[in-house]
Amino acid sequence: MRGSQLSEPASSGTPRPAGLRLDEVMQRVACGDKEAFTVLYDAVADTVFGIVLKVVRDRAQSEEVAQEVMIDLWRRASRYDPGKGSVHAWATMLAHRRAVDRVRSAEAAANRDHDHAVRDLQRPYDDVAERVETRLQSQQVRRCMKQLTELQRQAVTLAYYQGLTYREVAETLRTPLPTIKTRMRDGLIRLRDCMGVTT
Template sequence: MERVARGDQDAFATLYGAIAGPVLGIVVKVLRDRAQSEEVAQEVLIEVWRQAPRYRPDKGAVMTWVLTIAHRRAVDRVRSAQAATARERNTASREHARPYDEVSEQVETRLEGEQVRRCVRGLTELQRQAVSLAYYGGLTYREVAETLNTPLPTVKTRLRDGLIRLRDCMGVTA
């Protein structure tokens, strides 16, 4: 390890032969994905080469030091993947949770309702009765005529005139 710390590539090749298998083994146990494990194992081996001067023999065996690095790097990869998945899930839920602004929609609906009520109040009493029975009561023109005891053509005229006044009051273009 001292020779590796001084940059001896032959010493690293020997170390590599001894640690590559166990490094890959521990990383695969954590990640459970062969392709990702190979990538992380390669990162660990590069880190061992770069960090060799930091190794302290009095703190533990070389293999323990290397496998600790491998385990930590694999756990970091798992955490990173979990965080990315959580971010994507949160972003997706925020985008799909409210496809429109609920408050604006409620305000607009309330204002439209108030405008309809105001416009209906602007109809004559006869028009208001016919429109209310037909559109709010769900009656057919014939049923409105029977309910009001009024000839069918008169009911049709009242409804037509009432709807024209409502359209004009609401500002709807024909």
């Protein structure tokens, strides 16, 4: 897809090992095969991004949501049932669902903000509890970030904390875009494992 920041076109990506079909690649992903995940990523990332962009309509948010979908594919690979449709169809369904959730979440947040502003409510206990929970989560994220390579850590920080696109990250770090994409993908996998996210 022209303009996608997520992955190289499937034709220039990693070839499927031994001519495996995509559903067979998915079976390997379900077993934790990271090389198979690379193949899956190259095969569906552009499609996922395109679907998300049509729903979310914001490129930066769409890149973030598309990465969440790719993590979902990694985490839920064991749930894929080839009898219910192709891998592309499943990825498309997950992408659309995630994108709609993001739009609804943004609308709900905007409505909540509006309601709070109108009512001008003070809820100190809830605020303190939320701050404590956020701080604990932040500490875990910081601990897991230390396990990444320097390039992975810089790329993730620029993309998710400063809101840069992959292309902007590549330019900032003076690193080829395909390398940034690969390091980001591997870094997200390592963060997921460190954070204890399970299927």
